[in-house]
Each structure stands twice: as structure tokens, then as C-alpha cells.
Amino acid sequence: MKTITNKFKIALVAVGLLTIGTVSAQRTTGADFTKQANTVLGAAAGSVKVVDNKGTIKYLQSNNGVTMFTDTAPDGGVVTTWQLGGTLTDNTYIDASGAEFGITGISAIDPTVDAAAAISDIAATTYGATGFTLMVRDEVTGEIKKLLATDLVSGIRTEYIQVGNAAADVAITVTGLPLLTVGSTFAKLFVYRNGVKLRTISDFVATADTVTIQFDAADLPMYAGDIIEIQYIK
Structure with a gap:
């Protein structure tokens, strides 16, 4: 019975080790790393040969999201620099248990800019220390940017009451309304006259901060x- 119990314990340990290996697939030992070719001046990647204080030859090289570059014009000696940035070759995990993990200095997207252009704009907007931001990716440059959650889910509502019978187009100020694009962002704008929805372009047009009702004495009097x-939904 004692032998069976011991075997059962060993089996449980083996299952536990397999589970750990499945959850964290990144390499944590150097046993399976292949030595890269020796680096040369002006080259990225490769390996740097060093000798420790006991005379043992060792090699330093970069991998998995870290790049290395060896200076072409060394100042007093060959300078090899390692920096973040590169291709991930393994599943990579960061354990932030018991600590805070954050990134600062991310460019902000200006929500007042046309949505199509906002993704490729580095806005001058500076976000405050409150609220939450969403991380987005610029598909043009690959840069990570941020957008306030309130700018994504909030909107604008303006109510205007006509004074006197109109004889021409009526321009209504809508503070914060961005420049919209027909066929895309115009779909976020809704205009109603006495509860009846008006048609885009034929009944009204929109520019930055303004909605103009297209007056027509017969078809659309005011x-x-x-x-x-x-109503504008961001």
C-alpha cells in the first residue's frame, strides 16, 4: 500500500509540472538556445564573445523581443547595445502579481479629429490623471496609442428651437462635433425635426461644430x- 501511495504522489507531481509548462510556454532556461553567428561592426543581432575573470569563453546574444547592435564607429572601444524591440519568438508572459505594471508616454488620439485621420494623428491632447484609457494600434505605423473611454462611448446632444419662420438655411451650433465623412462617420450623426428623423445631405449638412438644416419652403420649411x-455618438 505504501508503494502505491508513493507512486500516486509522484504522478500528481508530474501532472503539476506538465500543467505549469502548459501555462507558461516561454523559455526559462538556455539549454535549447542556438549560438548565433559572431557579430561584426555595424551589424544587428549576432553574438558577442567575452571572457570572464576565470578565462572562460562566453557569448552574449539577443533574442525574443530584444535587439542588439554593435557600433560601427566605437569611441574608445567596441560598443554593443541591447534594447527592447524585435520579434517575439516564444510565448511571453509578465507576472505582475503583487506589483503595478504600467506604460507612460503613450500618444493620445484627439477625439475631435475625423475618425479616419485620428488613428494616424499624434495628437497634442494630454490626458489627466483620472478615468480610464483604451489602448489602440495605429495600423499605418504600428504605434500603440490611447483613447479615453469616455471619448469612445460618450456623445453630444443639442436641442435647438426655431425663432420665427425661416426663409433660408438654418445653421445650428453643435460644440464638439468633428468633421464627418460621408459614408462612414456621418452614420454617427442623427438629426430630428419635431421628432421626425431628417436625411443626411438632402435635409441637412454637417461641418465641424455646425449642423445646417437645408431650408426648402415646400419640402422642408422651418x-x-x-x-x-x-445627437452625435462618438
């Missing part, structure tokens, strides 16, 4: 007391 409700 009478005193008419209520125009404007």
Missing part, C-alpha cells in the same frame, strides 16, 4: 417653435 434635436 416654422417658429420647431424643435431640432441633434
Whole structure:
């Protein structure tokens, strides 16, 4: 019975080790790393040959998201620099248990810019110390940027009451309304006259901070007391 119990314990340990290996697939030992070719001046990657204080020959090289470059014009000696940035070759995990992990200095996206252009703009917007931001990726440059959650899910609502019967187009100020694009971001704008939805372009046009009702005495008159409700979803 004692032998069976010991075997059972060994089996449990083996299962535990397999489970750990499955959860963290990144390499934590150097046993399976292949030595790279010796680096040369002006080259990226490769390996750097060093000798320790006992005369043992060793090699330093970069891998998995770390790049290395050896100076072409050394100042007083050959300078090899390691820096973050490169191709991940293994699943990589960062254990932040018991500590905070953050990244600062990420460029902000200006929510007032046309959505299509905002993704490729580095905005001057500086976010405060409150609230939450969402991380997004610029598909043009690959740069990681941030967008305030409130800018993504919030919106604008403006209500305008017509004073007197109109005889021409009626321009309504909508503070914060960005420049919209027909066929894409215009779909986020809704304009109602006395509860009835108006049609984009044919009934109204929009520019930055302004919605203009296209007055038509027969098809779209504007009478005193008419209520125009404007909704824009970011």
C-alpha cells in the first residue's frame, strides 16, 4: 500500500509540472538556445564573445523581443547595445502579481479629429490623471496609442428651437462635433425635426461644430417653435 501511495504522489507531481509548462510556454532556461553567428561592426543581432575573470569563453546574444547592435564607429572601444524591440519568438508572459505594471508616454488620439485621420494623428491632447484609457494600434505605423473611454462611448446632444419662420438655411451650433465623412462617420450623426428623423445631405449638412438644416419652403420649411434635436455618438 505504501508503494502505491508513493507512486500516486509522484504522478500528481508530474501532472503539476506538465500543467505549469502548459501555462507558461516561454523559455526559462538556455539549454535549447542556438549560438548565433559572431557579430561584426555595424551589424544587428549576432553574438558577442567575452571572457570572464576565470578565462572562460562566453557569448552574449539577443533574442525574443530584444535587439542588439554593435557600433560601427566605437569611441574608445567596441560598443554593443541591447534594447527592447524585435520579434517575439516564444510565448511571453509578465507576472505582475503583487506589483503595478504600467506604460507612460503613450500618444493620445484627439477625439475631435475625423475618425479616419485620428488613428494616424499624434495628437497634442494630454490626458489627466483620472478615468480610464483604451489602448489602440495605429495600423499605418504600428504605434500603440490611447483613447479615453469616455471619448469612445460618450456623445453630444443639442436641442435647438426655431425663432420665427425661416426663409433660408438654418445653421445650428453643435460644440464638439468633428468633421464627418460621408459614408462612414456621418452614420454617427442623427438629426430630428419635431421628432421626425431628417436625411443626411438632402435635409441637412454637417461641418465641424455646425449642423445646417437645408431650408426648402415646400419640402422642408422651418416654422417658429420647431424643435431640432441633434445627437452625435462618438
